[in-house]
Amino acid sequence: MDISIVGTGYVGLPAGAGLASKGNHNVTCVDIDEEKVEKINNGECPIYEEDLPELLEKMVEDGKLSATTNTSDAVHNSEITFLAVGTPMQEDGSINLDYIKQAAEDIGEGLRDKEEYHVVVVKSTVVPGTTENEVIPRIEEKSGKKAGEDFGVCMNPEFLREGTALNDFLNPDRIVIGELDEKSGSKIEEMYSAFDVPKIRTSLQAAELIKYASNSLLATKISFINEIGNLCKELNIDVYEVADGVGLDHRINRDFLDSGAGFGGSCFPKDVRALASFMEEKNLDPKILNDTIQVNEEQKTKLVEQLQDHYPDLSGKTIAVLGLAFKPGTDDIRQSPAIDIISELKYLGAEVKAYDPKAIENMKQKHPEIQYTSNYEEALKDADAALIVTDWKEFNQISREDLQEMNKALILEGRRMEYKIDKENRKGVTWP
Structure with missing residues (x-):
């Protein structure tokens, strides 16, 4: 099938490369950023995601994936269009629909003179009712066509983890297809025929809510184990032993029970x-959702609170922050605990040296004035303490020799690490 995808971010690009590689599909990615489009057409990946640069380059070389800034042309020359633009958070916690509204209108323009049947698929994360109340009316108005009659509409939520987004797309647990009508859903199910996983067909609103319910439940699980971890810290118990014991219950499962920052x-x-x-x-x-958020916000700066147990006055102290991305495998810093930790350290008068293998350039936009280093060894040198915020595998290579370069051999872990360092030199945020 010929497929167009509007949006080339952490959802659209892995989906585009994944569909191009799995099944007999040709994919056109759409973005308003001309520099991004040029990079993609040159086989260069504009974001970092594990294994994505290599697959993207191959799909471009094979002629199965290309990019354009012209939404109307991409829609007109495809059978299915995915809407995968961002829905950023506003100050009141609600989502900003500006991008998705504009994209829906652009798609409508592309459908205006098209005679062939076309399915528009919302992949952006939107609250229940958005597809029906915001997306469809705009497409209908701009195209002069009727949804469910002249064109199809589906809602196909993504369940991708940044850092492993491509693998998650290629090997999903399930595929959820919310459909306006049966013909639309059948077309998208056919598109996913190469994926041998359960395919669930629902209403549009149910599909929209499945995405939110899934992510909110996983987030709640993390906040819960962090509360247990804070108790474990007080009781001198290893929270990972507790999580292992709890996670063996098949009703609970061990995933997302790693306590941390x-x-x-x-x-x-x-x-x-x-x-x-x-x-x-x-x-x-x-109630539960608000508590999940509150616990997480407080957890982000626990490392700084524990650092003050060692240095009540941080003025003039040099603190190394290792890991800036919100998780390993990506350069994305959005809502990363490192942002809050660096802000708190600066407020308390500390000098910050920071290192991350992928996310330095992005963090410079948030904290341009701190010192960035080219490796973790340089960050540790002459530091009074180090905070590990992201568990990149390379940090497991930190050795006793590295600690000898520090003013004080002290590492506080926001993520559990596997290096061979004496217990007196390393402390966990929620474990001894």
């Missing part, structure tokens, strides 16, 4: 807040 990224914080805001609009009280 809190969750970040473009999905969990935004989605939990958006669902809570949506519930409040419906006059419902989202």
Whole structure:
């Protein structure tokens, strides 16, 4: 099938490369950023995601993937169009629909003179009712056509983890297809025929809510284990032993029970807040969701609180912050605990040296004035303490020799590491 994807971010690009590589599909990616489009057409990946640069380059070389800034042309020359633009969080926690509204209108323009049947698929994360109340009316107005008759509409939520987004797309647990009508859903199910996983067909609103419910439940699981971890810290118990024991219960499962410095990224914080805001609009009280957010916000700076146990006055102290991305495998810093940690360290008068293998340039936009280093060894040199915020595998190589270069051999871990360092030199945020 010929497929167009509007949006080339952490959802659209892995989906585009994945579809081009799996099944007999040709994919056109659409973005308003001319520099991004040029990079993609040259086989260069404009974002970092594990294995994505290599696959993208191959798909471009094979002629199965290209990019353009012209939405109308891309829609006109394809059978299916995915809407994968961002829905960023606003100050009140609700989602900003400006990008998706504009994209819907652009898609409508592309459908205006098209006679062949076409399916528009919303892949952006939107609250229940958005596809029906915001997307469809705009497409209908601009195209002069009727949804469910002249063109199809589906909602196909993504369940991708940044850092492993490509692998998650190629090997999903399930595929959810929310459909306006049966013909639309059957077309998208056919498109996914090469994926041997359960395919669930639902209403549009159910599909929209499945995405929010999934992410909010996972976020709640993390906040819960962090609360248990804070108790474990007081009791001198290893929270990972507790999580291992709890996770063996098949009803609970061990995944997302790694206690640490809190969750970040473009999905969990935004989605939990958006669902809570949506519930409040419906006059419902989202107690659990609000508590999940509150626990996570407090967890982000626990490392700094524990650092003050060693240095009550941080003025003039040099602190190394290792890991800036919200998780390994990506350069995304959105809602990363490192942002809050660096802000708190600066407020308390500390000098910050920071290192991350992929996310330095992005963090410079948030904290341009701190010192960035080209490797973790340089960050550790002459530091009074180090905070590990992102568990990049290379940090497991930190050795006793590296600690000898520090003013004080002290590492506080926001993520559990596997290096061979004496217990007295390393402390966990929620474990001894």
